Amino acid sequence: MTGKKSTRGHVTAVVDILGHRIASGHYAEGEVLPIEQELADSLEVGRNALREAVKVLSGKGLISTAPRSGTRVRPRNDWNLLDPDVLRWHADPDVATEQFMLDLVEMRSIIEPKAAELAATRATREEIAAILSAYQAMAAEGISQEQRIEEDIEFHAAILKASHNKVLNHFRFAIATYLKAHAALGLKVSKVDDRDDLERHHLIAMAIATGKAKSAYSLTVEMLRVNRTHFEKGE
Numbered sequence: 001m002t003g004k005k006s007t008r009g010h011v012t013a014v015v016d017i018l019g020h021r022i023a024s025g026h027y028a029e030g031e032v033l034p035i036e037q038e039l040a041d042s043l044e045v046g047r048n049a050l051r052e053a054v055k056v057l058s059g060k061g062l063i064s065t066a067p068r069s070g071t072r073v074r075p076r077n078d079w080n081l082l083d084p085d086v087l088r089w090h091a092d093p094d095v096a097t098e099q100f101m102l103d104l105v106e107m108r109s110i111i112e113p114k115a116a117e118l119a120a121t122r123a124t125r126e127e128i129a130a131i132l133s134a135y136q137a138m139a140a141e142g143i144s145q146e147q148r149i150e151e152d153i154e155f156h157a158a159i160l161k162a163s164h165n166k167v168l169n170h171f172r173f174a175i176a177t178y179l180k181a182h183a184a185l186g187l188k189v190s191k192v193d194d195r196d197d198l199e200r201h202h203l204i205a206m207a208i209a210t211g212k213a214k215s216a217y218s219l220t221v222e223m224l225r226v227n228r229t230h231f232e233k234g235e
C-alpha cells in the first residue's frame with residue numbers, strides 16, 4: 001500500500017488487513033492496537049483512512065475505542081460472526097479451527113433443513129427451476145473444483161430464497177463461507193464422496209420440486225450430518 005491518500009480502496013484494504021490480524025489472534029482479545037500514527041505508518045496509509053477503517057471494524061464488533069485507552073480488541077463473544085467479512089476472516093485456511101467449522105455446520109443444521117422444508121411448500125416455478133439449474137451445473141462433466149463450489153453456493157442460496165423468509169435468506173453468506181472453507185481445507189477428496197454428495201443434492205432438489213416437505217427436511221439433515229463427520233473424523 002503506497003501513498004497517504006484517504007481513498008475508499010485504502011480503507012477497505014486496512015479493514016481487511018486488521019480484521020484478518022484480529023481473527024487470526026495476531027492482535028489478541030483485550031490487546032491495545034499500536035498508537036494511531038505508528039499503525040498508519042506501518043500500513044502506509046493516512047490517519048484519516050485508518051480512522052475510517054477503525055469505525056468499520058468497530059461496527060463489526062471487533063474493536064472499541066476510548067479516550068486515553070486507545071483502540072482495543074473486544075472479546076470474541078462481542079464480534080458479529082454473521083458479518084460476511086468476519087466470517088471470511090475466520091474461514092481462511094490459516095485461521096479456521098475445527099471448532100469454528102463445527103459451529104458453522106451446526107448452524108447450518110439448525111437453519112437449512114427448515115429452509116428446505118419451507119421451500120418445498122412455498123417455492124415458485126422459477127425458484128424450483130433455479131434450484132434444479134444449480135444442481136445440474138454442479139453435476140456437469142468437467143467442471144472445476146472452483147466452479148463446483150460456486151454452483152454449490154448457488155444451490156443452497158436458491159433454497160434459502162425459495163423459503164420466502166428474508167431472515168433465513170441472509171444466512172446464505174454463512175453457508176457460502178462454510179463451503180469455501182470446507183474445500184480450501186481439503187476435506188473432500190474422495191470421488192465416491194463427491195458422487196454421494198451430488199446424489200444427496202439431487203434428492204433434496206427433487207423433494208423440493210415435488211413438494212415433499214418432510215423428505216426435503218430429512219434429506220438436508222442427513223447431508224449436513226455427513227458434512228459434520230468430515231471434521232469429527234479428521235478427514
